[in-house]
Amino acid sequence: MSPPGSGETLVPTHCCFCGVQCGMYLRVDRRGKVFGVEPRDHDINRMRLCAKGIEAYQQINHPDRLTSPLLRRTRDEPFRPASWEEALDLTAAEMRRIQDAHGRDAFAVLGGSGLTTEKAYLVGKFARVALGTRHVDHNGSLCTAAAATANHLAFGIDRAANPFSDILLSDCLLIAGANIGDTFPVLTRYLWGARDRGAHLVVVDPRETAVARTADVHVALRPGTDTAFFNAVLHVVDRDGLTDRAFLDAHTTGWEELRKTVAAYPPERAVAVCGIPAEQVERVAALFGAARNAMAWHTRGIEQHPRGADTCLSVINLCAATGNLGRPGAGYGTIAGQGNGQGGREHGQQYDTLPGGRSITDPAHRRATAALWGIEEAELPEAGTPMAEMTGQMRRGEIRGLLGLGNNALVTLPDHSSAQAAYDALDFHVQCDSFLSETAAHAHVVLPVATWAEDEGVMTNAEARVVKHNKAQDPPPGVRTDTWVLCQLALRLGHGDRFAFAGSREVFDELRTATAGAPVDYSGITYERLAETGGIAWPCPSTDHPGTPRLFEDGRTRHPDGAVHLHPVEWREPADPYDDAYPMTFTTGRAAAHYLSDTHQPPNLPRTKGS
Amino acid sequence: MMGRTIFIDPGRCIGCRACVSACRECDSHRGTSLIHLDLSDEGHSAASLPTVCMHCEDPVAPCAEVCPADAILVTPDGVVQQADPTRCIGCSNCVNACPFGVPVVDTRARLQMKCDLCYDRTAHGLAPMCATVCPTGALFYGTLEELRAERPGVRVADSFAFGDVVLRTGVATVVPADKVDWPVPGGLPVVEVNGVDVP
Ligand code: SF4
Numbered sequence A: 001m002s003p004p005g006s007g008e009t010l011v012p013t014h015c016c017f018c019g020v021q022c023g024m025y026l027r028v029d030r031r032g033k034v035f036g037v038e039p040r041d042h043d044i045n046r047m048r049l050c051a052k053g054i055e056a057y058q059q060i061n062h063p064d065r066l067t068s069p070l071l072r073r074t075r076d077e078p079f080r081p082a083s084w085e086e087a088l089d090l091t092a093a094e095m096r097r098i099q100d101a102h103g104r105d106a107f108a109v110l111g112g113s114g115l116t117t118e119k120a121y122l123v124g125k126f127a128r129v130a131l132g133t134r135h136v137d138h139n140g141s142l143c144t145a146a147a148a149t150a151n152h153l154a155f156g157i158d159r160a161a162n163p164f165s166d167i168l169l170s171d172c173l174l175i176a177g178a179n180i181g182d183t184f185p186v187l188t189r190y191l192w193g194a195r196d197r198g199a200h201l202v203v204v205d206p207r208e209t210a211v212a213r214t215a216d217v218h219v220a221l222r223p224g225t226d227t228a229f230f231n232a233v234l235h236v237v238d239r240d241g242l243t244d245r246a247f248l249d250a251h252t253t254g255w256e257e258l259r260k261t262v263a264a265y266p267p268e269r270a271v272a273v274c275g276i277p278a279e280q281v282e283r284v285a286a287l288f289g290a291a292r293n294a295m296a297w298h299t300r301g302i303e304q305h306p307r308g309a310d311t312c313l314s315v316i317n318l319c320a321a322t323g324n325l326g327r328p329g330a331g332y333g334t335i336a337g338q339g340n341g342q343g344g345r346e347h348g349q350q351y352d353t354l355p356g357g358r359s360i361t362d363p364a365h366r367r368a369t370a371a372l373w374g375i376e377e378a379e380l381p382e383a384g385t386p387m388a389e390m391t392g393q394m395r396r397g398e399i400r401g402l403l404g405l406g407n408n409a410l411v412t413l414p415d416h417s418s419a420q421a422a423y424d425a426l427d428f429h430v431q432c433d434s435f436l437s438e439t440a441a442h443a444h445v446v447l448p449v450a451t452w453a454e455d456e457g458v459m460t461n462a463e464a465r466v467v468k469h470n471k472a473q474d475p476p477p478g479v480r481t482d483t484w485v486l487c488q489l490a491l492r493l494g495h496g497d498r499f500a501f502a503g504s505r506e507v508f509d510e511l512r513t514a515t516a517g518a519p520v521d522y523s524g525i526t527y528e529r530l531a532e533t534g535g536i537a538w539p540c541p542s543t544d545h546p547g548t549p550r551l552f553e554d555g556r557t558r559h560p561d562g563a564v565h566l567h568p569v570e571w572r573e574p575a576d577p578y579d580d581a582y583p584m585t586f587t588t589g590r591a592a593a594h595y596l597s598d599t600h601q602p603p604n605l606p607r608t609k610g611s
Numbered sequence B: 001m002m003g004r005t006i007f008i009d010p011g012r013c014i015g016c017r018a019c020v021s022a023c024r025e026c027d028s029h030r031g032t033s034l035i036h037l038d039l040s041d042e043g044h045s046a047a048s049l050p051t052v053c054m055h056c057e058d059p060v061a062p063c064a065e066v067c068p069a070d071a072i073l074v075t076p077d078g079v080v081q082q083a084d085p086t087r088c089i090g091c092s093n094c095v096n097a098c099p100f101g102v103p104v105v106d107t108r109a110r111l112q113m114k115c116d117l118c119y120d121r122t123a124h125g126l127a128p129m130c131a132t133v134c135p136t137g138a139l140f141y142g143t144l145e146e147l148r149a150e151r152p153g154v155r156v157a158d159s160f161a162f163g164d165v166v167l168r169t170g171v172a173t174v175v176p177a178d179k180v181d182w183p184v185p186g187g188l189p190v191v192e193v194n195g196v197d198v199p
């Protein structure tokens, strides 16, 4: 704590790293530089932070920051520093050259969910309006896509249904494929709080994580067998009469078919498939089915599989069949991993979406967006392809130029050698970053951009709560914001009038208009309201609307019929089954101190959990 | 036990090292973390255990008792301070005397450092950095009544037996309700000193 009179100020903001979005203060010295962190009593985290959040500020004035654009003609040349004029002119010229020679779709844009929502919105608009390419996607489609698909199928809306604070009110918590302690450390507090009230805890995870260690039931099933387990639990719930008939009748469709499907999953099947004792199936069914208010949360552990959406649906089926939706302490959620994992996928930097969670294949949605952007609907490109498929198109020469920002795809894409081959095949690659990441180091042009503490903007956390990040210091000399870069490139491509944004606030105002009446409605959210309230959950259709922390309270989903659509799902053998040649399974894990590929600069974060 | 103090509950710890990072942010020893985080069975269990200074009360803090330079002062409210840099001679006596393995000595600076309960914060009514940020409440700062209000039925210990010596501490530990054994055994009994058996 600095003594009064030191000239130090505190800037309220949020951690940039995970989907919890803990509040924090950045400490700014009398020269206007961030030099430390101070806990902040925000209701998401009540002053708590994990090691990542505490150390995050050390990236801001780190000596490895890029402060000048870097250029080179070919990848075997060294980079040379260049002026912004030269770097932007060259980039715009390459965009034109590649699009003139190979068509508009030959230039692609890849964004990321570490970007603020304003920037994510601008990435989509830049790709579709300034470049007119269908190829735009972001790193979120590598992780949350399965859950998003399941949410759309079941509920017609893609967000967690309950706020974190509902965890404290639940009587039975089912945590599946989520290493809460290491991935969302601050959420642990909610779990322990529920435990203090006597809530039961069930953890479904092949590994004994720190939270699993303390669970009433830790279901350590074989990787890739989750669907069989959840179907078996629902089998027992139905067998023992623990379903909520009234809820099923009034608020769901598809129960009879689902019931037939799970009839084929007696506990013995879970024993054989999942390698767990039958008592665990019985016990989980009894705990979850009998609880007054039960809740399920899952993350990538059950989602990032072939048929991951099916697995998510098997969890949703269980919640709906037991009537656990839309009440305090009763509900369902997938926890978005990246800082803006939720907001980053909502506003059109994804290959198939437009701002406001609109669909690029829906004619009415296309018309609304085209009108807002002042273009003809026919000019709006069609849906593109997800990031993982774009690498194949890059290798085949269908995509020849790439603008990347807010990602380090060469590290985070699976199948590194084909990702490397894809990037190698590009004629021209420009990457925006604050550091020379592995992906930036591979580019032709690198543009140095501001860190999270050097610009304002909003992010949406895993509860669908929009929170405000504030600017704590100016970027170092030579560094610009991603917003400025996109607007400057649009200007050079002849679309300056549609990208005349002075900064985040102007982008946010356009975003509010763009989402009015859309599924993901931000129109009632303003920077001022966010500062007053500490965050507002969407949908928020007017400036006097309090936001929507909990969905489905009126018993209606966002499907036109208002029902939860139950989808019977079958368990299928993983693509790479165990056999004599491959008898071992590797599964990825997390260490609390690290996140994506972003956390190697703070010097004090341990390399591994133990060191 | 001090009125407002840290309660350590290893059962809640997830080994996230936020306390370690937060300790480094403390203005009285910025850049150096003085909290210890041990993984008791690394590779086999996710169990972890944070250790802060226990601010021993009775007998007088062993570290202060053995300090030949009278460098370790105890405030009237019971906080055992880190060694006064104008007095400390870096002899490491305190390191050897502390039954909890708390003080460290910077051998180049010839200076002892240890947890002082963030005296710059606690003296002003704020919680220490580690217990402020700890995402799980494994480190809790407050009174016993405040702890009990949040965690009904919680049992805490502030006496530790080392052989025949029973040490009372200013910081307390949460003990599993079914395992309270008073005082909490603090260490293995001494069996030999300099090669000579101790009866
Ligand atoms: S990484 Fe997540 S849990 Fe840790 S401080 Fe940041 S927002 Fe909170």
Ligand code: SF4
Pocket: B012, B013, B014, B015, B016, B017, B018, B019, B020, B037, B048, B050, B133, B134, B135, B136, B137, B138, B139
């Ligand atoms: S901050 Fe809390 S949970 Fe994390 S390692 Fe320290 S004591 Fe354990």
Ligand code: SF4
Pocket: B052, B053, B054, B055, B056, B061, B062, B063, B064, B080, B097, B098, B099, B100, B101, B102, B103, B114
């Ligand atoms: S725990 Fe160790 S350092 Fe702390 S007061 Fe006791 S003897 Fe001294």
